[in-house]
Amino acid sequence: MMNAIQVSELTKVYQTAKNQPPLHAVDNINFTVHAGEVFGFLGPNGAGKTTTMRMLTGLVRPTAGNASVLGLDLATAITRIKKQIGVVPEMSNLYDELSAFDNLVFAMQLYGVPRAQRQTRAEELLARFRLSEKRDAPFAKLSRGMKRALTIAAALAHRPPLIFLDEPTTGLDVMSARNLRQMIAGLRKEGVTVFLTTHYLEEAERLCDRIAIIVKGRIVALDTVENLKSAAQTKTLVELTLADANNCIETRPIEGETVEAAARAALAQTDGRRVLAINTLRPTLEDVFVKLTGLKADVMLIEKGGKGGGNAGG
Ligand SMILES: Nc1ncnc2c1ncn2[C@@H]1O[C@H](COP(=O)(O)OP(=O)(O)OP(=O)(O)O)[C@@H](O)[C@H]1O
Ligand SMILES: [Mg+2]
Known part of the structure; x- marks a missing residue:
């Protein structure tokens, strides 16, 4: 599959x-996104996530290196690429005065969706993003989560096979973030390829087939969550849970060369107590992140100023 x-070797250097x-905002990176996967770009503030996305979507010219997007050469075919992808920037690009419905119809017009299909497609998108009730409300009057959902809906107006999402859940409350994640998971089921950037380890772990961890413009790790965890694990640990005669429960970690050896060691330490588990x-993934980057996991929780505030509902 393509x-x-x-x-x-994609690179972006800014002369500040x-x-x-x-400043090497993006420093000679290489990676591949497979068709149909949700690919996560995980990194702290200033890591180069947005810059990478802006280069791949034709908003910023690379200083060096190249990329192909949907089989098209970024350096020579950017106009064709732009027609075939969906892009959701950090800040919404929709119109405050236009209704939810009209924003969608307008996006379809821009992407050349045939007039006869626009209405039906707009209603479908509203339903799918649970916005039908807000069909006629101006964009400005929607909640933050609804705004984010509508912006994603608009980016899907022309049924792109590939969509870029820049921090889709940053600044949303826990419920809205959860809803949005379900919608993103739904895209994957339909076969849409998703490239998303995030600060949230948990989000990356839940949503992404594979994750690239980016720090200071460089990719420090790239793999499935499972493989990243295996690589980070140097010894085998089991957790032994015991209950004594008074039903006091004790839990302790026990190391071993293999799972079997650790389990055997655990069973030798029960002192006659009941083994519960x-x-x-x-x-x-947090352990993996700390180990690979040498950073503390809470660097990921630092909220940025001037981004509309709100809670970082992870
Ligand atoms: N237009 C620009 N001119 C100069 N420097 C820039 C420009 N855009 C980005 N940078 C710098 O490039 C680096 C990477 O920025 P980028 O926005 O790609 O990071 P990010 O990973 O998206 O961060 P965040 O999580 O805060 O969104 C930062 O040091 C930033 O200050
Ligand atoms: Mg960014």
Whole structure:
């Protein structure tokens, strides 16, 4: 199957000020996004996530390197690429005064969706993003979560096989973020390829088939969550849960060369108490992140200023 995105030695250097060294916002990165997968770009503030996305969607010119998007060459075919992808930037690009419905119809007009299909398609998108009730409400009057959902709906107006989402759930409350994640998971079921950037480890873990961890413009790891965890795990751990005669419960981790050895070691330490459970312990994605980046996991929770505030509902 064709790759949805193939990136080779992509680099963006900004010359910020005359007396400052140039900033390598994106520093010689390589990766491939498979058709049909949800691919996560996970990294802290300033890592280069948005810059990468802006290069791949034709909003910023790479300083060096190249990419192919949907089999088309970024350097020469950007106009054709733009017609075939959906893009949801951090800040919505919809019109405040237009209703939810009209915003969708307008997006379809821009993408050349035939007039006869626009109405039906707009109603379908509203229903799917649970916005039918808000059909005639101006965009400005929607809640933050609804705005985000409508912006994604508009990016899907022309049924793109590939969609880019820049931090789709940042600034949303827990419920809205959860709803949006369900919608993103739904896209995957339909076979849409999703490239998404996020700060949230948990979001990446739940939604993404594969994750690239990006720090200071470089990809420090790229794999499935399972493989990242296996790579980060140096020893096998099991967790032994015991209950004594008074039903006091104790839980302790026990190491071993293999799961079997750890379990055997655990069973040798029961002191006659009842064994309630022996579970294999796996590192969390947070453990993986800390190990690979040397950063604390809470760097990911730092909210950015001037982005509309709100709670970081992870
Ligand atoms: N137009 C620009 N001119 C100069 N520097 C820029 C420009 N755009 C981005 N940068 C710098 O490039 C680096 C990467 O920024 P980018 O927006 O790609 O990060 P990000 O991973 O999206 O961060 P965030 O999580 O905060 O959105 C940052 O140091 C940023 O200040
Ligand atoms: Mg960004």
